[in-house]
Amino acid sequence: MLKIILHIIFIVLAVSIQRSFLSGFVVLNNLNLLLIMAVFMATLDFKLAILWVFLGGVLGDMYSLYPWLSVTLSLLLSVLVARILFLNIFTNKSFGALSILILIGTLIYNLLFLSLIYCFYLLKKTSFYINLDFNYLVNLSWQVLENLIFSVIIFYLVNSMKQRLSKSFLVQS
Amino acid sequence: MKNFLSKFSFFIITVVLLLIFFHWLGFLNPVLGGFQKAVNPVQKFFYNVSVKSQVLFSTAEDPKKENEALKTRLEKFTVDQVKLELLARENEILRHELDFLNKKKYQYAFANIIGRGSGDEHQVFIIDKGESHNIKNGYPVIFTKKSEALFQEPAGFLLGKIIKVTRNSSQVLLLTDNKSLVAATISRDQEVSGLVKGERGLTLRLDLVPLDKEIKEGDFVITSGLEDFIPLGLIIGEIEKIESRTGDFFQKAQVRPLVSFDNLGLVSVLITGD
Numbered sequence: 001m002l003k004i005i006l007h008i009i010f011i012v013l014a015v016s017i018q019r020s021f022l023s024g025f026v027v028l029n030n031l032n033l034l035l036i037m038a039v040f041m042a043t044l045d046f047k048l049a050i051l052w053v054f055l056g057g058v059l060g061d062m063y064s065l066y067p068w069l070s071v072t073l074s075l076l077l078s079v080l081v082a083r084i085l086f087l088n089i090f091t092n093k094s095f096g097a098l099s100i101l102i103l104i105g106t107l108i109y110n111l112l113f114l115s116l117i118y119c120f121y122l123l124k125k126t127s128f129y130i131n132l133d134f135n136y137l138v139n140l141s142w143q144v145l146e147n148l149i150f151s152v153i154i155f156y157l158v159n160s161m162k163q164r165l166s167k168s169f170l171v172q173s
Numbered sequence: 174m175k176n177f178l179s180k181f182s183f184f185i186i187t188v189v190l191l192l193i194f195f196h197w198l199g200f201l202n203p204v205l206g207g208f209q210k211a212v213n214p215v216q217k218f219f220y221n222v223s224v225k226s227q228v229l230f231s232t233a234e235d236p237k238k239e240n241e242a243l244k245t246r247l248e249k250f251t252v253d254q255v256k257l258e259l260l261a262r263e264n265e266i267l268r269h270e271l272d273f274l275n276k277k278k279y280q281y282a283f284a285n286i287i288g289r290g291s292g293d294e295h296q297v298f299i300i301d302k303g304e305s306h307n308i309k310n311g312y313p314v315i316f317t318k319k320s321e322a323l324f325q326e327p328a329g330f331l332l333g334k335i336i337k338v339t340r341n342s343s344q345v346l347l348l349t350d351n352k353s354l355v356a357a358t359i360s361r362d363q364e365v366s367g368l369v370k371g372e373r374g375l376t377l378r379l380d381l382v383p384l385d386k387e388i389k390e391g392d393f394v395i396t397s398g399l400e401d402f403i404p405l406g407l408i409i410g411e412i413e414k415i416e417s418r419t420g421d422f423f424q425k426a427q428v429r430p431l432v433s434f435d436n437l438g439l440v441s442v443l444i445t446g447d
Contacts, residue, residue: 019216019291020289023223053193054188
């Protein structure tokens with residue numbers, strides 16, 4: 001129970017840091033902290049990853065300009081694909097495997113998010129859509145780069161604190 | 174394995190459908206409102222830290238000098254001094270806001286900025302007031318400041334419009350966003366009508382001004398009152414450069430915003446509906 005509560009606190013912090021702290025910086029506002037953490041959790045404990053997807057996604061949707069569940073569904077698919085790839089192809093828990101999963105997760109997240117927004121726009125559920133222009137590609141490239149850099153930090157932090165973390169942080173799946 | 178996958182898929186699909194259904198019915202609103210009430214103060218804290226960090230980095234010129242200045246500053250600052258300065262600033266802002274709003278007899282709600290849109294949504298602010306504070310889509314969001322060089326009294330500067338409202342938070346589309354459009358006129362001659370559009374998060378453009386109307390550099394652009402919820406007289410900016418060419422059907426001009434959209438903390442939402 002304590003582990004679940006800890007994760008809930010971390011999810012709230014991740015969403016708050018992403019929306020309120022990082023979004024103020026021109027360079028860092030593309031970092032998708034929620035996505036990185038959800039994909040990372042998918043390699044450690046899938047049940048907790050689902051908690052990150054739904055709770056983090058709902059909080060993300062609450063503070064998002066776009067329609068309800070855009071963030072949650074995009075996160076869900078990214079995490080599911082990451083999990084399947086982790087179980088079948090990138091089975092070693094190496095830094096390289098994690099990086100590739102983060103890269104694929106980021107691309108799938110953005111692809112699905114874009115598709116959902118356009119669907120909602122066509123169904124007149126929103127009057128906002130994402131312009132597919134040079135700026136979008138630049139932002140996407142920055143997001144990929146920042147996500148990869150941040151995943152390095154997460155990876156080495158977790159590895160260095162692995163024993164302590166697994167006892168107090170992770171639920172046995 | 175197949176059994177697990179089918180159970181898991183069923184679980185996921187059920188959760189997603191339930192979320193959509195309950196949200197459509199409105200049953201999730203009290204729950205989400207409660208979440209927002211709990212999370213808004215956390216967001217406000219992180220946003221304030223972000224703003225202060227940006228102010229710190231933007232004034233840095235020489236690392237050694239900056240280091241010395243920071244050390245001196247750190248020695249001088251105490252916790253009580255920082256609290257006092259914050260209170261004094263908020264007091265001044267509130268006094269200016271009340272002065273403008275009382276004179277114009279608007280109903281209003283003060284709101285703190287608690288976050289910004291990220292990536293593609295960058296020209297969007299998140300504020301900590303929503304439906305439960307009578308805020309609706311389309312309401313103008315203003316900032317009042319005393320600008321003795323330009324005006325005789327505290328003036329309302331339009332920052333943007335409310336574009337999405339939830340129970341305890343709202344999203345504000347800034348004037349400089351590409352998707353922002355505001356019906357405008359100029360303070361010198363309110364017969365002139367046009368449309369102010371945001372450009373790439375940096376500047377504004379006044380467009381669709383008829384050719385027979387005169388506009389000049391230095392004219393102040395204000396809201397024309399032709400839109401629902403946005404009254405006449407909110408200041409948008411100052412005409413910096415006329416961009417019309419021979420053969421154009423309408424006049425265009427570049428407009429410089431008179432308020433910086435960075436480092437804002439407290440804003441007012443004008444409640445202009447019923």
